[in-house]
Amino acid sequence: MKQFMIQDLIDYIEAHIEDDLTLDELSDVSSYSRFYLHRMFDLIIGSSVINYVRLRKMQYARYCLSKDERVIDVALKYGYQSERSFRRAFKQVFQLNPSSIKHQDYHIPEKIQFDLKKGMTMIHYLSDLKIVECDAYYALGTKVISKHPEIDSIEQMTHYKHLNHIDPFTEIGIDISVDASDSDSGKRGYAYYLVVDKETFEKHHDSDIIKHHIPSSKYAMITIDDPFKDPFERIPMGWKKLITELESKYTPKKGLGLDCFEEKVVTMTGTIMNIYVAIE
Numbered sequence: 001m002k003q004f005m006i007q008d009l010i011d012y013i014e015a016h017i018e019d020d021l022t023l024d025e026l027s028d029v030s031s032y033s034r035f036y037l038h039r040m041f042d043l044i045i046g047s048s049v050i051n052y053v054r055l056r057k058m059q060y061a062r063y064c065l066s067k068d069e070r071v072i073d074v075a076l077k078y079g080y081q082s083e084r085s086f087r088r089a090f091k092q093v094f095q096l097n098p099s100s101i102k103h104q105d106y107h108i109p110e111k112i113q114f115d116l117k118k119g120m121t122m123i124h125y126l127s128d129l130k131i132v133e134c135d136a137y138y139a140l141g142t143k144v145i146s147k148h149p150e151i152d153s154i155e156q157m158t159h160y161k162h163l164n165h166i167d168p169f170t171e172i173g174i175d176i177s178v179d180a181s182d183s184d185s186g187k188r189g190y191a192y193y194l195v196v197d198k199e200t201f202e203k204h205h206d207s208d209i210i211k212h213h214i215p216s217s218k219y220a221m222i223t224i225d226d227p228f229k230d231p232f233e234r235i236p237m238g239w240k241k242l243i244t245e246l247e248s249k250y251t252p253k254k255g256l257g258l259d260c261f262e263e264k265v266v267t268m269t270g271t272i273m274n275i276y277v278a279i280e
Contacts, residue, residue: 005030005247006044007113013053014111017060020079021053023177033259036252036277038177043240045112054180058093059108061086066106071098092184126238127223129245131279134219137169138201139212139258141193145178149190157192164204168194172261193258212257219276220246227264227273235262238275246277253278 009030013021026049027034041049057078064074075086090098140160144153150173161168176189193212201211222245224238246252253259260277 006041009041009049010112013056017056018077018079023050026053027254031254032252033254033256034177035174035258036254036260039175039239039260040243042175043236043243048177048183050177050180051183054089055093056111058090061090061098062094062101062106063108065098065101066104068102074098089180123237123241125225125229125234126241127225129242130221130223131250132219132221132276134217134276136216137195137214138198139172139193139195139210139214140166140201140204141191141210141212142208143176143189143191143210145176145182145187145189147186147188149188150192153190153192157194160206160209161194166194166196166200168196170195170263170265172258172263174258174261193261214256214258217253217256217278218280220250220279221274221276224273224275226270228271235273235275238273242275242277246279250279253280 009026012029013026023034023038027037030037032040037049041047041052045052047055061074061078064077065071071086072083075083078086080086080089087098090096094101140157142153142156142160144156146152153173154171157171160166171192171194173190173192176191178187178189182189191210193210201213204211220242222238222242224234227234227238256278261275263274263276265272265274
């Protein structure tokens with residue numbers, strides 16, 4: 001996501017801070033898919049967009065409380081249905097009870113402001129940006145919210161693959177957003193899919209399996225060499241480079257069902273990861 005587009009979204013959040021800002025609404029405002037918005041906001045800001053909204057609401061709420069507004073009034077103003085749920089959320093953010101900060105001198109922290117910067121420098125384990133055409137494909141998958149969602153979702157689909165004797169063309173995954181309570185408890189989300197032929201796709205109707213038929217599209221792609229040598233550096237840096245370069249030249253495509261994803265590929269010389277974002 002371009003930094004100035006992130007800034008537009010941050011400005012929108014500030015202007016509508018008393019509204020019930022959902023991921024769907026923010027996705028519509030930014031014209032990006034939920035997957036794309038969740039992934040890119042987290043990479044650039046360092047927080048999921050929903051956690052950022054919650055933090056800003058709490059900062060505004062604390063200011064109102066410092067001006068002696070009633071706790072219940074502030075809770076309702078910033079979208080909480082009860083004083084109890086608001087008190088719990090407030091304490092998670094500030095480690096303070098709302099009633100203890102009345103008359104304290106408090107100023108709302110300034111919102112994030114970005115300056116446009118040059119693209120990333122060359123990194124040896126990342127390829128140049130490529131534009132590729134992908135044919136329509138069929139995907140069977142699952143979504144998991146847990147403390148280890150990548151491992152759990154891959155294990156689920158590996159078991160399903162072996163149980164049903166499925167020979168997929170490839171396997172792909174992507175981070176997904178979680179709500180505030182899951183995030184507070186240390187949980188994250190991941191979706192993992194088997195890419196299969198049409199015949200295999202049509203004969204599987206398990207209620208716990210997610211099915212996507214993705215039409216053909218162009219994708220921007222970057223390859224990460226040896227991604228699991230240092231996955232917490234290499235994979236996020238790959239996504240960051242892809243988005244930085246993508247946003248200066250192309251428009252991300254929305255509405256495919258899977259607008260962006262990761263693909264692990266084992267080659268003769270080792271493991272690589274291709275990361276993709278659909279483009280217009």
